[in-house]
Amino acid sequence: MSGASNPSQPMDPTGHEDPEKLAEFEQRIADGVLIEAGDWMPDAYRMGMLGMAEHHANSEIIGALPEGEWITRAPSMRRKLALTAKVQDEVGHGQMLYRVSQELGKSRDDMLRDLVTGKTKYHNCFNYPAPTWADIAMIQWLIDGAAIMNQKTLADGAYGPYVRTMNRINMEEAFHFKSGEDMVLTLMSGTPGQKKMTQEAFDRWWPVSLMFFGPADKPNAESRPPMRWRMKVERNDSLRQRFVNRFAPAAQDLGLTVNVVTKDDKGYVTSATPDEALMLDEATGNWSFTQPDWDEFWRVIRGNGPCNQHRLSLRRFSYEQGGWVRRAITSGTVSTPPAA
Amino acid sequence: MQDMLTNPTASLILAHADDKLMLGHVQSDWTGLGPILEEDIASSAMAQDDLSHALTLYEYLGNTYGLDPDVIAFERDPADYMCCDLTTQSDEFDWANSVVKRWLMAAFTQIAIERLSRHDDADLVARCGRILPEQNLQVTHLERWIKRLAQAGPESQARMQAALDRIAPLAGMVLEIPGRLVNDDDGYYCGREEIFKQWTDQLQITLQDAGLAATFTLPDRNVEGGRRGKHADHFHEQLTEMTEVRRIEPGAAW
Ligand SMILES: [Fe+2]
Numbered sequence A: 001m002s003g004a005s006n007p008s009q010p011m012d013p014t015g016h017e018d019p020e021k022l023a024e025f026e027q028r029i030a031d032g033v034l035i036e037a038g039d040w041m042p043d044a045y046r047m048g049m050l051g052m053a054e055h056h057a058n059s060e061i062i063g064a065l066p067e068g069e070w071i072t073r074a075p076s077m078r079r080k081l082a083l084t085a086k087v088q089d090e091v092g093h094g095q096m097l098y099r100v101s102q103e104l105g106k107s108r109d110d111m112l113r114d115l116v117t118g119k120t121k122y123h124n125c126f127n128y129p130a131p132t133w134a135d136i137a138m139i140q141w142l143i144d145g146a147a148i149m150n151q152k153t154l155a156d157g158a159y160g161p162y163v164r165t166m167n168r169i170n171m172e173e174a175f176h177f178k179s180g181e182d183m184v185l186t187l188m189s190g191t192p193g194q195k196k197m198t199q200e201a202f203d204r205w206w207p208v209s210l211m212f213f214g215p216a217d218k219p220n221a222e223s224r225p226p227m228r229w230r231m232k233v234e235r236n237d238s239l240r241q242r243f244v245n246r247f248a249p250a251a252q253d254l255g256l257t258v259n260v261v262t263k264d265d266k267g268y269v270t271s272a273t274p275d276e277a278l279m280l281d282e283a284t285g286n287w288s289f290t291q292p293d294w295d296e297f298w299r300v301i302r303g304n305g306p307c308n309q310h311r312l313s314l315r316r317f318s319y320e321q322g323g324w325v326r327r328a329i330t331s332g333t334v335s336t337p338p339a340a
Numbered sequence B: 001m002q003d004m005l006t007n008p009t010a011s012l013i014l015a016h017a018d019d020k021l022m023l024g025h026v027q028s029d030w031t032g033l034g035p036i037l038e039e040d041i042a043s044s045a046m047a048q049d050d051l052s053h054a055l056t057l058y059e060y061l062g063n064t065y066g067l068d069p070d071v072i073a074f075e076r077d078p079a080d081y082m083c084c085d086l087t088t089q090s091d092e093f094d095w096a097n098s099v100v101k102r103w104l105m106a107a108f109t110q111i112a113i114e115r116l117s118r119h120d121d122a123d124l125v126a127r128c129g130r131i132l133p134e135q136n137l138q139v140t141h142l143e144r145w146i147k148r149l150a151q152a153g154p155e156s157q158a159r160m161q162a163a164l165d166r167i168a169p170l171a172g173m174v175l176e177i178p179g180r181l182v183n184d185d186d187g188y189y190c191g192r193e194e195i196f197k198q199w200t201d202q203l204q205i206t207l208q209d210a211g212l213a214a215t216f217t218l219p220d221r222n223v224e225g226g227r228r229g230k231h232a233d234h235f236h237e238q239l240t241e242m243t244e245v246r247r248i249e250p251g252a253a254w
């Protein structure tokens, strides 16, 4: 699951770079040549890619938590196996992305420590609660679905190691999405109680999915470094529109209602009314929709979301509990763990 | 269900399946929370193997007794679960407990499944044949970790020894005669002493290499614990959690 958000570093300063090298670098990108870890790159590019890959890695690791909490409760052997494998995949994505980040100059230890001390961030969507099994279905369907859309465009970027990682990850995300779709379909073909549970979970996750792609980009985004350097290749609003075009009709087909909701500070829905704006424009093929609550988005991203503390403290607890194992591994004669 | 629960061979298979279910259940919960990403991934893979092994044995019993494997896995009376006391032990979020417990179990199960694979039912033999290679990998992997952690300095040595001290006294109960409804007879679970010796001899070699110490005892045939449905409180909590979603809508598809 999860995708990288906008590159987090401010990306203007290239003034100190060698203009010839910079021009050559930008020409390579314009020519569609992939940049490799050992290639010359502007400092701002290195910092930006590192921030992006690290944020993405953090998101995979934290993203394992909400679903991980449901492994022990999965309602059949098949679901239990699939959910465990899914969460394991996300940890694997984190591992791959930390490796990409390591190559850009930050050690894994530093990254894991910065994550648990709150110095670095992870994707906002994992700060929301998953109180029922249907939430797990929604995460795999909507959030993995959104992640695939985002990561497919990221696989079209310019940084070789990140692009190759996206391609590998996306194959697994496709499985997660399929399994999510199957879970939602099963629940919506089930008892009235299961359908109700599913609609309520959908109400919780629909606005989170819309926020998934981040707020609207600046008007001149294409000419600013993240897009000019193909660190990202599509505007957030355009991704969001594609998401709605794909998922609003799919939800309706399944018997779900796209609602506009209000939530309390625990992330639970306090009111839900059908989104009157939801409509297909036949001419453009685009669905219009009501924007999510962007004030809430900023509140949550600043650390005041329903589950920020919970997720981070569990991650920190696991980091601390595992400290002796990491110390043992690095103090032993060999510095890598035995092969699986 | 009752036919299965009163049959000695079925009970033996069920005991192994329930061991695998509980081991997989507890270990899969570590996914995303392991001490090192690489080992998080590897141990989750082993948890999935254990759950798959449980499933293949439940499927075998399901075919034999006309039962849904999920019903066998999730819907028995707590007293009809035959997992041994070791497998339901909580890890208390301590990796040393997890490694020691899984190693003791994996080494035992390797021997037990190997024996089961000499059964005369071809389907059961084939299923055991698919379990064994993965079981062998688990033993190798976990043995390596036992030695590795025990030899990595005083801190981890002490933690491993402490886990062993905590867990080893329960270990012999893997050879408790399973099935509270099964009539005990002398032919049943033949070679109990022999299995115990084979298993603990193997354990002692690794312990010696690792610089750890433990004694194991084979409990009396009539001692009753998990395999005969006398479970510790934490098993009941685990089962309640495991069936929480299913119980919302009994009989529904999920
Ligand atoms: Fe995923």
Ligand SMILES: [Fe+2]
Binding pocket: A001, A002, A060, A089, A090, A093, A169, A173
């Ligand atoms: Fe992922």
